[in-house]
Amino acid sequence: MALLVIRKLTHYFGGLRAVANFNLSVQGGELLGLIGPNGAGKTTVFNLVCGFYKPTEGQILFQDKDIAGLRPHAVTAMGIARTFQNIRLWNTLSVFDNLCIAQHFRLGYGLLDTILRTGRYMRRERAVRRTAEELLEIMGLRHYAQEQPSNLPYGLQRRLEIARALATQPKLLLLDEPAAGMNPGEIQQLVETIRWIRQSFQLTxxxxxxxxxxxxxVCERVQVLDFGETIADGSPEDIRRNPRVIQAYLGSEELSHA
Structure with a gap:
């Protein structure tokens, strides 16, 4: 059974068609990419999968359950986490607290447990703190635990955002332009981090x-969107040589140097 299956996904904003007849089947453990020119509909696809938009048409099946139209918190609880093109961290909280709060949707205790400090409350809070501490160590953020995210270099903010997504214990991790704004050294570290996360956490x-x-x-398979439609789907080498992809990117120079 595929982890994620998308069938005939279509979405309109008013009279503007942003995504048209999008289809995808993702197997567990895959590392795949979605590319295309600006405005091609890529982030809209992610927003549809994560519950920020309700599809106009089509199905989104995650572990054989239809999640189309579910609220974002419900999608997260099912095992899908994401990062954003523009970093969205809680900048009034510490790095450590960002990782703790990300886990609170699955704590499993109520208001009375909190007031009485019951055993269930204490056990779950210890587990949350332990997970946060482990992620700080794994992602190289331990020395910044009490810093506010806005005080970190851009590359570390990106790393924290990925760590916060991992704190939800996802089965599927969506990364929306994780290299945006990074310098070449940070990009190389990001590539290594993505490979390491996929292997260490057994993630798709x-x-x-x-x-x-x-x-x-890093990608084993790449899908290409242009004006909301899929124009290519294949291995990185196939995509690099595809005439329609080259035309969509206004020439082959960018792809030939990839």
Whole structure:
């Protein structure tokens, strides 16, 4: 059984068609990419999968359950986590607290447990703190635990956002332009981090990215959107040579140097 199956996904904003007849089947453990020019509909697809938009038409099946139209918190609880093109961290809280709060949707205790400090409350809070501490260590953020995210370099903010997504214990991780705004050194670290996360956490990863070197070096399969429609789907090498993809990117130079 495929982990994620999308069938004939279509979405309109008013009279504007953003995504048309999008189809995808994702097997557990895959690392795949979604690329295309600006405005092609890539982030809209992610927003549909994660519950930020309700599809106009089509199905989104996650572990054989229809999640189309579910609220974002319900999608997260089912095992799908994401990062955003524009970093969205809680900048008034510490790095450590960002990782703790990300886990609160699955705590399993109520208001009375909190007031009485019951055994269930104490056990769950210890587990939350332990997970946060482990992620700080794993992601190289331990020395910044009490810093506010806005005080961190951009690359570390991106790493924290990924760590916060991992704190939800997902089965599928969606990364929306994780290399945006990074310098070459940070991008290389990101590539290594994505590979390491996939192997260490046994995750399925689906990413949107404009840096072709990132896509071509980490993805096993790449799907290409243009004006909301899929124009290619295949291996990185197939995509690099595809005439329609080259035309969509206004020439082959960007793809040939990836």
């Amino acid at each position: 990863i689906w990413l949107i990215e404009h840096h072709m070197r990132v896509v071509m070096s």
